[in-house]
Amino acid sequence: MEKVADVPARRQPADEEIHGRLVPDPFRWLEDDTSAECERWLREQQRLLAEHAAAWRAGPLFRALLGGLTDSGGAVVPVVSSPVLRGRRRFFLRRCAGQDLPVLFTALDGEDAGAEHVVLDPMRLDPSGRTILSAWRLSWSGRLLAFQVDVGGAEEPVLQVLDVTDGQMVGQPLAPGLRSPVAWLADDTGFYYVTGGPTEVRRVRLHRIGDDGAHDPVVFETQMRHLSVSLGPEGRWLTVSAAPGAQTGNILHLADLAQGPAGPRGPAAPEFVRVHDGTADGSSALIKTGPRGLLYGITNAGAPLGRVCLIDPADPRSTAWTTLVETAPGSLLSACTALTDPSSSQVQLLVSTVSNGVPRLCLHDLTGRKLTDITTPGSGPGSISALSTPPGDTDRLWFTYTDFTTPPAVHRLTLPQGQCQPETGHPPAGSTSPSRHERPAVRQITYRSADGTPVSLYLIAPAADHDGPRPALLTAYGGFGASAAPAYSPTITAWVRAGGIYAVAAIRGGGEQGTTWHAAGKGHNKPNAFTDFAAAARYLIDHQLTTPAQLAIKGASHSGLTVAVALTRDPELYAAAVCSDALTDMVRYPRFGLGAWWTKEFGTPDDPAQLDTLLSYSPYHNVRPGTRYPAILLTSPRTDPRVGAAHMRKFAAALQQATTSGKPVLLRTEDGVGHGPRAVSRYTPLQSDALAFCAHHTGLLPASNG
Structure with missing residues (x-):
């Protein structure tokens, strides 16, 4: 025995x-x-x-x-991330062969890309490897980085701000309680974030760079467990999503920071309008901004596989959204982002779907009309994730592709050609050799x-x-x-x-x-x-x-x-x-x-x-x-x-x-x-x-x- x-x-x-x-x-x-x-x-x-x-x-x-x-990477041991562009610089994670944790780098964008520079290396913060970079978010100029680290698996992150230009920390660390979303103001002067531990009231606060975080004003609070906040690069549309649990349906609130009953309202006094409540039927919705004032939504309300909708700012309630793209039977909507075709100056929607495990990309115009299918890297079941576009008018998109036999790699799509190509500027060491x-x-x-x-x-x-x-x-x-x-x-x-x-x-x-x-x-x-x-x-x-x-x-x-x-x-x-x-x-x-x-x-x-x-x-x-x-x-x-x-x-x-x-x-x-x-x-x-x-x-x- x-x-x-x-x-x-x-x-x-x-x-x-x-x-x-x-x-x-x-x-x-x-x-x-x-x-x-x-x-x-x-x-x-x-x-x-x-x-x-x-x-x-x-x-x-x-x-x-x-x-x-592990040198080739994977979901839990990544070696490369889609780049985030801010101005003339790109930022990306990369873990080279033999490294324990990914490092955040920056480099000039384009053909004249110069040398790469380390922005943040978790192993420099803690050589034991017990400190994990759990989240990072760049300001819209790319000058400031809000990042969160977890120590020893405690999941009680420290939220700090780094000046990318000189590598110095800015202000005092914040303690949000749990990992928090970060939504930067358009002028880099501060950001919204979420506070509250597992048993506490969840609150959206506004932090001004250099202020004492203990006095950060509360702009929204809820007893619901899941709370997130986002704000586009134009700095106008602030969205807050609250939900009682994961994938349970959410309540979505929207505030126009440029308008209000008494005229312009500051970031510390947003007036929220409830635009969606899916807690009864389990439906979820989110709002995204795009070039040239585009406001659009993604929801599974009335569409279990998802749909993309156009939003009229004059009536942003989800019941008034106009459906642009509803997926075909058996095809699940996974992501959507907006691009601008330089040949026509028209804003287009790139829609990512999955059908029977096979990912697909397709371009639509703003009436919902299908323009073209995009040839994706794989021919069978696989995954496309981490869609990344620069703010404002852009004809470029990056994403990560992988399947059961292909290590994750970053690919680039550029309009009007509409061709996906492997990103060759910064290949992950050890992952591209046959x-x-x-x-x-x-x-x-x-x-x-x-x-x-x-x-x-x-x-x-x-x-x-x-x-x-x-x-x-x-x-x-x-x-x-x-x-x-x-x-x-x-x-x-x-x-x-x-x-x-x-x-x-x-x-x-x-x-x-x-x-x-x-x-x-x-x-x-x-x-x-x-x-x-x-x-x-x-x-x-x-x-x-x-x-x-x-x-x-x-x-x-x-x-x-x-x-x-x-x-x-x-x-x-x-x-x-x-x-x-x-x-x-x-x-x-x-x-x-x-x-x-x-x-x-x-x-x-x-x-x-x-x-x-x-x-x-x-x-x-x-x-x-x-x-x-x-x-x-x-x-x-x-x-x-x-x-x-x-x-x-x-x-x-x-x-x-x-x-x-x-x-x-x-x-x-x-x-x-x-x-x-x-x-x-x-x-x-x-x-x-x-x-x-x-x-x-x-x-x-x-x-x-x-």
């Missing part, structure tokens, strides 16, 4: 009665990570992990593979869930033919309306290069098919997401792509919840599971981290009917003693300010006590990181451990890293 970590015998279960139901909670004592008992238990977990990790033969291989592959390895084979198939719903599944496998089943890794996200977009991942590439199959399922609860797909997997419908995931596993097995003895599942955050539910519902389907940074106690989740922000996604245990749904899948409460669970690796920051590390500790203890399979249940915790991005030197060991663990328990034994 597998040895497990000791559990203090004197601890009594903290069971409680909720709405007439007795809800067991035998490991509540592990919620207190400052107690001596918890510390002792965690030390025992470390010992147990080290004992098993020594036997993972593929560990050195995956460390070597990931060490090279690989000596064959590209993996990528297939997109559709399988049926238990209720007959068709679900998309991506299969990434070695290019060489292989008869019979092989070790496979399955993942999915399925929450908060976020899409599992096709994108390059060093982790996926490493697993496939070692000989395995990687499968990504677009289950309900995500955003792949718009708001209706999200609604089909949220709240009381959340179990649909987990049913879809189990159906994906059965598809892989039934079609002899893998077997239960060769199938591993892996996920983090909401994806980790999906994995946790899967291994407790159908443990016989899987040989191994890696679950990271996940909710597992769905009764007490609102008490940890930002959990109270997510009741619109999962439901609240305060409601009896919603409690029933939560308990039906809550992983911690569905651990069954005497069950043969697969090999399980749970990973978590030592302290997780977003989810709460107690979830992983309690789940680990419950599984260790319950399993009878003889396979290990291990917990990997890590200091100095949080729920969000991390340095490459922290990413590589975590992912190599996860892959080596899965390889060990699925029989994947790669010979070398080639």
Whole structure:
């Protein structure tokens, strides 16, 4: 029998009665990570992990593979960003081979671009790599940079202003509480930002450069959890969006800083008009500005896949918006920006859509008439993101393209030619050289869930033919309306290069098919997401792509919840599971981290009917003693300010006590990181451990890293 970590015998279960139901909670004592008992238990977990990790033969291989592959970048280890243009200068992030974190650079724009200069290097701020540049926003002149850094994964950012011309800090740091949007005034004299911690009133404030932030005036406040603010380069239209949760529908407010009942109004006294309220029907809207006074909106109100609308400043209410572009059936609107064609001096809208995973770009005029399709870099499923245009009249656009076999790279589109070209001015080091390895084979198939719903599944496998089943890794996200977009991942590439199959399922609860797909997997419908995931596993097995003895599942955050539910519902389907940074106690989740922000996604245990749904899948409460669970690796920051590390500790203890399979249940915790991005030197060991663990328990034994 597998040895497990000791559990203090004197601890009594903290069971409680909720709405007439007795809800067991035998490991509540592990919620207190400052107690001596918890510390002792965690030390025992470390010992147990080290004992098993020594036997993972593929560990050195995956460390070597990931060490090279991360130089090409990926969503969580980026190497390059779309440039932001201000005046004659461009600003961009780049991480060269061997660097731990991206560095913010600047250079002259155009053919006469001069030498690049470092604007901000997180490693100079903190050589330990524990300080992450989490957000940055340039003033409209490009002279000032507002940036935010997180230290040690705490997600309590410091907001500072840097004078780009001399590299000196300006004024005193601000403490917004959580990461904040920054909306610069047109004249660089200040910016709007958002303050308030997880349990506090959220407020939009105006900060004047050089002023004491303690006295920054409040221009808007709300009890809603999500609050954002934006202001275009013309400095006229100020928008504030408030929402009770992620992808729950928003209330959109608009203020004209140039007009008001009593004449011109200053930035500190905006008069807001409510232009959209989607909290009843779950619809969202946003307002954007473009060249020559253009005001347009993007919304899914009455259009689950999205539409682009023209706004009349005289009546900006969303009910009065004129639809310009509504996507075709099955085509999801992902972004829109405005360009000016120099040959005609006409403003045009570039609309980005996704259909069955394939991104498309199309130009429309301001009547909505389609002008032309733009040829995009890839020919199949992929992702176009980070659209960037200079302020004012512009004929240029930058974006990032990636797919499962192509590392992220920046491309440029220029009118009137309308041709996309790779951005060659500042290529990411290490990412443009051709690989000596064959590209993996990528297939997109559709399988049926238990209720007959068709679900998309991506299969990434070695290019060489292989008869019979092989070790496979399955993942999915399925929450908060976020899409599992096709994108390059060093982790996926490493697993496939070692000989395995990687499968990504677009289950309900995500955003792949718009708001209706999200609604089909949220709240009381959340179990649909987990049913879809189990159906994906059965598809892989039934079609002899893998077997239960060769199938591993892996996920983090909401994806980790999906994995946790899967291994407790159908443990016989899987040989191994890696679950990271996940909710597992769905009764007490609102008490940890930002959990109270997510009741619109999962439901609240305060409601009896919603409690029933939560308990039906809550992983911690569905651990069954005497069950043969697969090999399980749970990973978590030592302290997780977003989810709460107690979830992983309690789940680990419950599984260790319950399993009878003889396979290990291990917990990997890590200091100095949080729920969000991390340095490459922290990413590589975590992912190599996860892959080596899965390889060990699925029989994947790669010979070398080639």
